[in-house]
Amino acid sequence: MKEFKITIVTPSYNRAHTLPRVYESLKNQTFKDFKWLIMDDGSTDNTSEIVKSFQEENRIEIDYFWNENQHKFITVFEGIRKVTSSYFMIVDSDDSYPENSLAILFDEVENIPNQDDFISVMGLSQFEDGSIVGHQYPNNGFDGSIFDMRYKYKVRGDKFGIFITKTYQRLLSKFDYSIYINKGYIPQAVFFNTYDSKGIKTRFVNKVVRNYHLDDNDENSVSNTRWTGKNTFGLMEGYKSFLNSYGNRLYKYPKTLVRNIVGYQMYSIINNTGIIMIIKELEHFKILSTFLYPLTRLYKKLNKV
Template structure:
């Protein structure tokens, strides 16, 4: 089996070495590393060029205008040659047997049933505490659907997966000029409705939490506010496709997602349009019922942005200039 490792990178020359060093130490060697430079202005190009010269690892380096992580992932997937692929962030590192563990698990599936699966999913550890991030799976080597993952077993926390490249090629992340972030769960949810996961209780990746103020943190509040249009798609998708089947398994979950839908729809000035995109009367009712919470979250965001984020960012800019 040949694997494509895809790493989106934006001004990550100082952290990308973690990924590089971990890939060099992999016990499984049949892979290519595709680095998609999403408009970096730091030393990323020079750093990668040095690695290409000093090691025999197959490193493919692509430069593109800044378009956000989903756009970078899509670029990497388009040129990926592997049967399977994995998205490794530019500040994280794989455990030495990470790829082997995932590959061995995939190959335990009978060839005639592999088309019904899309992902081998494993655990992630925190770089500081060395503790598992989020929940364990109910059992090792369990086969579950995306709905069971979220609503039956209510598994939370970051996970890491080896995914079928062909399915990612045919299901790219949505891209637009007015947002640069779409949660990874958007694709995981969509594919998880049609295909199964095989999940293992083994740590395969070390996750490094962003430090400092977090201006560059894709999942941070500031970037989520700026990219509200990308987040809304995920919320609308869940309410439309999962509510009718799973509401009574996780009612609080759906009220939270409905509130988030209102929150980000107000940020993007598209509340009525998003409401019209809801496909069922029950979805509309839940969004209306949770609207006061969503509006409160929106007001909290505005206050946070004005009185906390903006002053600190202005201070950091002044310090950089001076």
């Protein structure tokens, strides 16, 4: 069996209408040494038939797995556990990619001499009109942490890149994601906070490697549903992970610190978590969190959240 350089991992739930867009952009890549691993998260539409039509074209190697619905967070990790190539990419089921995206990312990650210290290379995304999503990276790119990228350099916008499999799988083996099964939307940051805060580096490059599509009317899009319903559990976990992972480093960013404590408390309240448990779950900021709690309740009441 051929061993590919890159595995494209795509979690998908009822996205038969958008998967052809991904397929077309993958077919047109200048870099060909990859396979596509589609993790179907319990789709009830005709996804399997669409994927079968792709496979019958025999243009790219495609592995397809159907699973009971577990939500994207779990499905992505289950896919990554199947990866045997040196590198992989998490490709959403509704985006597309410039034809040189894989070539750019492969060349960039291959140029990292000390890969054990790194987990990924992150490039830029662009809207359909060619404008950059958010900001470019400073200093024409840099090696460092996601935290510094977001809070020291204030870079905003969705980014996209390639991961080093051996680093990612090593870290994932120490992360118990089974506790999030059937918990709805969980932000990927719940995992990447744990390694980014420990000094595992990312290389940030100012090269466009993804086309970002705004499917505002797609009811199955995570981007359109993650702020509501049972997904609020994941939002609570995201804030908590951020606070517990970065700890005392956050004192240098007081606005970020307070915003995340209030966010954690607000979504904890929505999930019927009492003040004692809210404080207990924090590894830092227990006194500050106690002080802010009445203000959070007032904020929630005034904003009818």
